[in-house]
Amino acid sequence: MQNESITPREEEEMRLLVVLEQVGKRMRKELALLGDRREDVVGFRQEFWDDVRMNFSDSTEVGETWSSIMQQVELLAERERSHKVASEAVERLTKQFDSPYFARIDFAEQGSGPEVIYIGRSSLVGEDGDTFYVYDWRAPISSLFYDHEPGPAAYRIPDGEMKGELLLKRQFVIRGGQLKHMFDTSETVGDEILQAVLSEGSDTSMKSIVATIQKEQNGIIRDEKHKLLVVQGAAGSGKTSAALQRVAYLLYRFRETLGPDQIILFSPNPVFKGYISRVLPDLGEANMRQMTFRELIEARLGRRYEVEDLFAQTEALAAAEGTPEGEARERSVRYKGSEHFFITVERYLKRLEQEGVRFRPLRFRAMTIASAAEISEQFYGIRASDGFGTRAATVRRWLLERIRQWVDSQIGEAWVEEAAELVDGEDIQRAYVDVRRRGGFHDEAFDDEEQMGERLRRRVAEDAVAPLVKAVKSYRFIDAVAIYRELFESRSLFASCSPDGKLPQGWEWMLQRIEDTIGRKTMDHEDATPLMYISEAMEGFRKVEGDIQYVFVDEAQDYSPFQAAYLRRRYPRARLTVLGDFNQAIYVQSQESGGFGGWTRLMSPEVTSVLRLTTSYRSTEEIVEYTKGILAPEDAASITPFHRSGESPIVVACDDGGRLGERIALDIEEMLGRGYGTIGVITKTAHETGNAVALLKERLPDEVPVTLITGGAAELPKGVSVLPSYLAKGIEFDAVLVWDASEARYGKEKDRKLLYTVCTRALHVLRIYYTGEVSSWLPRQGG
Incomplete structure (x- = not known):
């Protein structure tokens, strides 16, 4: 009878304690293992050279020394690998202890009873290897949470589809191992959860969105059918986040055949590269190439x-x-x-x-090793059907052989003799080693000195043409x-x-x-x-x-x-x-x-x-509706704001540039006082950023950090960032302050989308300042 009085929340809190206990057990085990391995690796490094026999007296001893070194290196590498695995496990378990899961679904397959599934950023399996306390969000069954509301449901498995009924869909916010919020939802992802996540302040890096993935985003993430996936997404619609989760999904789904070095992401600028760099590690995956x-x-x-x-x-x-x-x-x-x-x-x-390929002749000083005409003759002497690559590679081999033959012909030439007389002791030692390796310097050998001289001359000639060899290998003859x-x-x-x-x-x-x-x-x-x-x-x-x-x-x-x-x-x-x-x-x-x-x-x-x-999830409803007014009606028609309210955008008239800087400085202090951590002051061009930074630093207290973001910047700092419009792409700020949105700056048709891009960087606050006439693209409401 007592169990009947337990509320769903109390039941979930008890279940959370069970999961955290499992995480704690695994953590203690991995920490102990990590400590042992760390001591093992450190001690091994200290003893490394003591265990290696160093003897270079003859070739046999050198071989044994090399073998000894390699054995020790392989042993050390193996121990360091196991140390790295343990470190990664501890890191993953630390994240699980903070928030082991974010959702629960109850699913009954056709002909079977209900199964309770908890979904998190990574899986958690019991020591018996069979009990799943948490399923990875990328597992096939987890797609039920993103794609369906309670009722008939199905998910794809490698050899078909599993059908059944989704009986319950519940979401959690767990922080520091404590259950903060819990919602039963009938929609894809509950608005309450989204409200909580979207109302948080911006960080200097993008967050993982696995707890708030929407159905349409999930379709992008799990698509395995198409070779070309084109995603048109409104500003703030989560397209970049979905792409990163897609990378994580692919690495999970094809983990036996796909590694992060086989995926490449082209980012718009270095600032954005740094901004998204934390998402995949937060999901337990190595970053793809960027x-x-x-x-x-x-x-x-x-x-x-x-x-x-x-x-x-x-x-x-x-x-x-x-x-x-x-x-x-x-x-x-x-x-x-x-x-x-x-x-x-x-x-x-x-x-x-x-016909028509142009070649560079191969020349050394005033001497021609291969003329452009000769190279062309070689190139076009190969069948066209073999393709450019085969023809170029064949010519490359021919040129390298041509250089080798030319070096042979130059060994006795005066320029080689003169250069050989100027070589240093190190080159002489190399020549000595070369001759000895060939069996020279025995008592009965009378030509050893001549061999050394020839070897020196050859080395001098080869060193002289080394840049030519490098150029040929790099196909610079084309x-x-x-x-x-x-x-x-x-x-x-x-x-x-x-x-x-x-x-x-x-x-x-x-x-x-x-x-x-x-x-x-x-x-x-x-x-x-x-x-x-x-x-x-x-x-x-x-x-x-x-x-x-x-x-x-x-x-x-x-x-x-x-x-x-x-x-x-x-x-x-x-x-x-x-x-x-x-x-x-x-x-x-x-x-x-x-x-x-x-x-x-x-x-x-x-x-x-x-x-x-x-x-659009990024901005408040007021900001989304306002920025839609910048676009042509047909372009704005399909953009829908998520229902998160905030203050309306404000447009501020300023008498001149000095007054504009003064007003923005005052508003920055207000924003900081309200707890906003990231504030973007966005100018149209890089030329304007220097002036903006100077004006703001004059008017703001020294303790307020103002950072100029340039094209070479790799990360976004906390505080106030001043940057040109084209570097703001893909990034978001708690508050965006638009520098001089005047008709003179943003008056042409091609400026319309630029102004829209700038204004849609704002999460919570959008303020627009101008001198002279305001841009005609800005809606007349809004301040």
Whole structure:
């Protein structure tokens, strides 16, 4: 009778204690193991060299010494591995003790009784190996929690579908091992839980959302059917979070065949990379590879050219706005990012299979080892059907052999003799070792000195041509820049490769621009991707990491169609997940590309899925409704706010820049006083950030940290961050203060989406300041 009086909450609290006791047992066991292994490893390191026999008196002793070292290294590595495993287990159990699970479902399979399932960030299994106290959120049965409300339900298993009835769906908020909140829900995820999570302050890094995943997000996370997944999501709809949970799911689902180094995520900027870096470790997974598209360009072209980045391009276009030069540059940016230009380059590459590849001659000082004509003859002497990669690799081997033969021919030349006379003692010692290794320096040998002299001369010659060998191995004999320039230098060639037989508007300006920039060893951002594509195609995409199985692209609406097609070629075997919001397409290269710049056309419709996330969870309802008013009505129609109330956005008129800085400084102090931990002061361009920081530091107390965020920044600090609009993408702040949203700054059509992007960074507070006339894109209500 006593048990009947126990409330559901008391029952859950008792159950929580049982689970925490299990976690505690495992914790004590792992800590003891960790302590033993730590002492073991430290002691082993101290004794390492005592146990190794060091003897280099002859080759036999050297071999035994090497064998002894390797045995000790392998033993140490094994012990350190077990130490790492124990450390990771303790870390995981510590998180489980804080919050072991967040949901419960009661599910009855057809023909069976109900089973009680608790769901958490990671599984917890009893010592018997059979009792599941907590199921991992990625387990197949856990999808019932995200996809269904009580009633008939089913979940996928590897060989089909398991049907039954969902009897109960309950959510928890557990912090510090204590049950704070508990809700029975009939919706996907209870509004109360979402309210609690979304009302929390922003952190300087993104949080895991496994407790609040919605049904539509769960579909993205668990999709295994499609090779191309395109996600259009409103600002704050959780698309990036869903992508990261998808990475965690894939690593769990295919843990036998997929590792984090086989997944790559392209982030919009270094700040964002740091911002999301904690999500996967919080879920118990190692981070996948992360890079920006800029880093890809730098790795390929940065050693030879000073390559403009996307942010510098944006600043340059803003500075030249309204001038003939600025208009010509903008046309060039739009065209070189287009599908039309990609097809033109593809057709140009087809022609190059037969003729026209430009090569650099191989020269040493004034001597020619292999002329450009000879290299071309070798290249085109190989069947075109073998492909660029095979032909280039064959020529590479031929050139390396040509260099070796040339070195042989130079051993007796005067320049080698002179250089050999200047070698230092270390080179002489190397020559001595080489000769001795070949069996020299016996009493009966009369030519040992001659052997040493020849070896010295050969080493001198080989060292002299070492840079040439390195260049050949890196395929530098292919002149990709000359090949690219040739396309623009010949009007008839360009027209014949163009899909419509026409030259683009401003073609002559583009030609002159290429001549000017490349002549100065600089490169415009819009030329970098086409040049990379030509270069890598000529080499057969030899550097492509073929083991990459999944590629994720965030802020995909900012990539040009050319860049999208290039990534598809670079990772031909990978499945693609691209996420973005065409209402936040802020860069010239992608503004006219029709939403996702050609992403949806990369693969056939049968293997492509286009999904939409329309509910905005980041901002309060007032902020979402206000920012919808910035967009064109047809673009805003599908955006739905989550029901979380807050204060209305405020628009503040200021007499001049000084007064604007003064008012923002006062409001920053107010925000800090209200407990907001992250405040973003967002300017339109990087040029304005320096002025903003100076004005704010003048007016704020010294103890208030004001940080200027630049394109090279890797993490977001607490306190006040001042940053340009394009670095705010994907990031959120408790309060956003928009610096000078005047008609002069945000008055053009192309500024509309930029202003929308800036304002939608706000979680709780949005304040907009301006001088002169306010931007006509801002709704007339709101302060």
